[in-house]
Amino acid sequence: MxxxxxxxxxxxxxxxxxxxxxxxxxxxxxxxxxxxxxxxxxxxxxxxxxxxxxxxxxxxxxxxxxxxxxxxxxxxxxxxxxxxxxxxxxxxxxxxxxxxxxxxxxxxxxxxxxxxxxxxxxxxxxxxxxxxxxxxxxxxxxxxxxxxxxxxxxxxxxxxxxxxxxxxxxxxxxxxxxxxxxxxxxxxxxxxxxxxxxxxxxxxxxxxxxxxxxxxxxxxxxxxxxxxxxxxxxxxxxFVASFVGRGNFLPARRAGMGRAEVAGLGFVPIRAGESNWTGERMLLVRPHHIAIDVPSDSDAFRVSGEVRAVQYTGERHTLEIAVGPHLLTVEAYARPERTPRPGQAVALSWKAADVTVLTDETA
Missing domain, CATH: 3.40.50.300 (P-loop containing nucleotide triphosphate hydrolases)
Known part of the structure; x- marks a missing residue:
């Protein structure tokens, strides 16, 4: 042999x-x-x-x-x-x-x-x-x-x-x-x-x-x-993004080096190395990468939304936040005195490094 x-x-x-x-x-x-x-x-x-x-x-x-x-x-x-x-x-x-x-x-x-x-x-x-x-x-x-x-x-x-x-x-x-x-x-x-x-x-x-x-x-x-x-x-x-953990999925089109356009959100920063694509792709932002009402770096993406629901899961709160036509899931450490309530306006932010451009368009 x-x-x-x-x-x-x-x-x-x-x-x-x-x-x-x-x-x-x-x-x-x-x-x-x-x-x-x-x-x-x-x-x-x-x-x-x-x-x-x-x-x-x-x-x-x-x-x-x-x-x-x-x-x-x-x-x-x-x-x-x-x-x-x-x-x-x-x-x-x-x-x-x-x-x-x-x-x-x-x-x-x-x-x-x-x-x-x-x-x-x-x-x-x-x-x-x-x-x-x-x-x-x-x-x-x-x-x-x-x-x-x-x-x-x-x-x-x-x-x-x-x-x-x-x-x-x-x-x-x-x-x-x-x-x-x-x-x-x-x-x-x-x-x-x-x-x-x-x-x-x-x-x-x-x-x-x-x-x-x-x-x-x-x-x-x-x-x-x-x-x-x-x-x-x-x-x-x-499929991988959905099966392994939670995710926010945003349909987007490439808008030049280092950014993509998402309907209802505007221009979202992405890593420069993920800018070489055409047509529509799905962007992934994990819930724990989204910050709520905290000062963000100058290069971070910022957007306002309204809290629709809050779920307590022990050490974390899971929030559903309406941002334009999108309903985003956000995870944050559970601090009762600082947790937003349904109906409250909040500021959200995340960085280009927190965004993944997925390779396929199907669920």
Whole structure:
């Protein structure tokens, strides 16, 4: 088998992976490509049915791709069967054996591989310590909490020392507080071991707070791959901007270097590097980038509006403010003595650096 590695940092490489199930109206995965360095965690983020899990199954070898290639450390996975791919997988349902103890579940893959008992015992002890399961090794799965079951599933996947760790919405069955705790634990373990990982989720907070890279998917297609900051602050199109966080979308036309014309607002400053486009584009301004009634820099855009609604969300207030024909969403820290009331006139401002010109015009 010929091995090729054009980039020494390219550890997990997918090129043009596609999968179209017979009878389906469209491909489940279409031309998916990405490159991960060793030790990177990639989050596949998107709504239900967008192809995230299918792409994960293509990587794992649970499904066969119609086209495209997958390489791990330069090795082509095309003809490599599931059990020889060096993949560890954590399923949403955990897929644990209820009739076996915690220890037997964790050691299952080691037994299948014929590892000597002494080596199994050593690896089991390491996994129990790593996932905070010491003292529970003789428990049956049915006697564990949801968080403990999730740890067992993670320990079982890691025990075989996989080249790549795959996680398919492993926290979906946990309550909000436990999800936060467990995703922090998973991230800590992943970084400590330096295992390359692909994690499927529909939760944007999970993706932004946990991943090194995020791939946002819709209708089988990857719209954008980038760091969490890139995805949130500089989304490539309206789908990404809408799915990841809130946004104000303003239809605009280019009006020369460094500005765009928005009906009802006038000339809005944009970054000079985003001025090379024609026709109509959508501008994105995130709600937290809009300042209310504060002195602004001389180069900031300023406009007046009227507060229509105020929603209290704990540490923040979310305001709906009418500005000409537009209803803008603005987020501000909750300070009751300074929060505008419905009907009150306010001054808004934002800078050119806070405006992103999106590449497509569709919702």
């Amino acid at each position: 010929v091995e090729t590695r054009t980039d020494p940092k390219a550890y997990l490489v997918a090129q043009g992976l596609s999968k179209h199930y017979p009878g389906a109206p469209r491909p489940s995965v279409l031309d998916a490509s990405f490159t991960l360095e060793r030790g990177t965690m990639l989050m596949l983020l998107g709504p239900s049915g967008c192809g995230k899990t299918t792409l994960l199954r293509l990587i794992a070898g649970l499904e066969s791709a119609d086209s495209g290639t997958l390489r791990v450390n330069g090795r082509d996975m095309g003809d490599v069967p599931l059990h020889r791919r060096g993949m560890g997988m954590v399923f949403q349902s955990y897929a644990l054996f209820p009739h076996l103890s915690v220890a037997r579940n964790i050691s299952f893959g080691l037994e299948v591989r014929g590892m000597p008992e002494a080596a199994q015992a050593k690896k089991l002890a390491e996994m129990l310590a790593l996932t905070h399961l010491e003292g529970l090794e003789h428990r049956r799965i049915g006697a564990l909490s949801g968080g403990q079951r999730q740890r067992v599933a993670l320990a079982r996947a890691l025990a075989v020392e996989p080249d790549v760790l795959l996680l398919d919405e492993p926290l979906a069955n946990l309550d909000v507080k436990l999800r936060e705790t467990m995703r922090a634990e998973i991230r800590s373990v992943q970084k400590r071991l330096g295992v390359t990982s692909v994690f499927v989720t529909h939760d944007q907070d999970e993706a932004l707070s946990t991943a090194d890279l995020v791939a946002v998917m819709s209708a089988g297609r990857i719209h954008q791959i980038g760091t969490p900051t890139d995805i949130y602050e500089r989304p490539i199109d309206r």
